[in-house]
Amino acid sequence: MSVIDWVDERLDLTEVRQFVAEKGVPVHAQKIWYYLGGMTLFLFSVQLFTGILLLLYYRPSAAEAYESVQFVVTQVKFGWLIRNVHSWSANLLIALAFAHFFSVFFLKSYRKPRELTWVSGMLLLFLMLGFGFSGYLLPWNELSFFATKVGTGIAGAVPVIGRFSLRLLRGGDDVTGATLSRFYGLHVAVLPALATALVGVHLLLVQRQGMSVPIDVEKKLKPGERLRQMPFFPNYILRDVLAWYLVIAVLAALAAFYPWELGTKADPFAVVPPGIRPEWYFLAMFHTLKLVPSHVLGIEGERLGVIAFGIAALFLVLVPFLDRRASRGERSPLFTVLAALGLVYLISFTIIGRYAK
């Protein structure tokens, strides 16, 4: 008797078997975008796995954090590989999450009945940025130390709760070992717990509702006609695995040939070195805040910028509820234009932010 039979006899796998047999993926010209979510998910699991491995040697204190990372990359066998993969995978994950976000935005896959999938996805994107922000500080090097000072300083510009949230993030008035402890707790416990739960919800919704078909493709169908479906097992999952192999190849090449710098140990009393920049995915935001004048209509510029980003984030979460045309299954060019503008803004400001003095 096979293992599956043994389990089946006890748990009755009829439903699972039915699900596996029936699950299909619609076949059409834009189905290439379906792979991005799976690739992001794959990188999320890489992060969990390598993150747990790094925990074996990492020490979260201002006195030891830098040295412990140094120990991992210089003394521990393959420690350099694990750390490089973790750092590169984090960046690829955010890049792919953004690509996934924009593909869903352009294809209007968020429209009824998938509003909640979009909301959970947006929250996941924010969580990933939180992962990036908190993880950046953990090696306790000069760059990350000052970038965290600036980043948490921005939180201080939030109206009303600014000072409160700044102190909450930093664990005091300044970025110190207390900040490191907090970011560590966030990075290895709070965020993973939230993200894992949200990923579960996100996937459950995707499974329950199946893949969304773009409006244009839907419109071309004759009444009563159904799109051709590809079986998920094994046809589609094997293609997914192929995409994951592509990710592994890129990741391995980056980790092997472009080691992630550790830099010099953070010194709170050192002069800020020139060229302090956040990670690339915060550059657009960072550069925008630099451009806002110090006072606009009597409001502090920084504060205005933070309010604007808050409104933009809220808008993004609410897109499926605001795009009424897409909900009715009609073409919705306004939101296509908005997505395009957002994409152009992000790309151009990231590049300008990278090279601006």
Add this chain to the structure above:
Amino acid sequence: MITIGDLPPRDGVGRSEFDRRHFLDALLIVGFTSTAAAIAYPVGRYLVPPESGEPATASVVAGRAGALRANSAAIFKFGSKPGIVVRTAEGELRAFSAVCSHLDCTVQFKSDTSQLWCACHNGTYDLAGNVVSGPPPRGLETFRVNLRGEGDDAEIVVSRT
């Protein structure tokens, strides 16, 4: 696991199709297995902590001769492990590793019986380091004791024999 190869050949498809599936299955299995191995090997090596860079300690100063009265003992640091130096009732100095040979607890000196005693599982050793009673499988490692200097100020130098 994908078991395409287990499926019976479709109608009108002959033996060659069946073999092709077996071949592709084998290819997949080889691919997945090599991937798993390529991940498992570095991870396995990573899990084993590197040898500590600390060289094996040969000799340390355990204290001043005058500070240790007869029939008493003191714990000292011998490298990264504890050692114990004992002054017997007769005034002789002896030093041992304080790591119990049973389960690595740190032994202590019992002045009433003049024995070394491990509180974890009630093992006792005599002042030659030999097991007297209890679960320890071996005696304690004994160290050589030398005095450097004169009188009470002399340093107790403990070295590995």
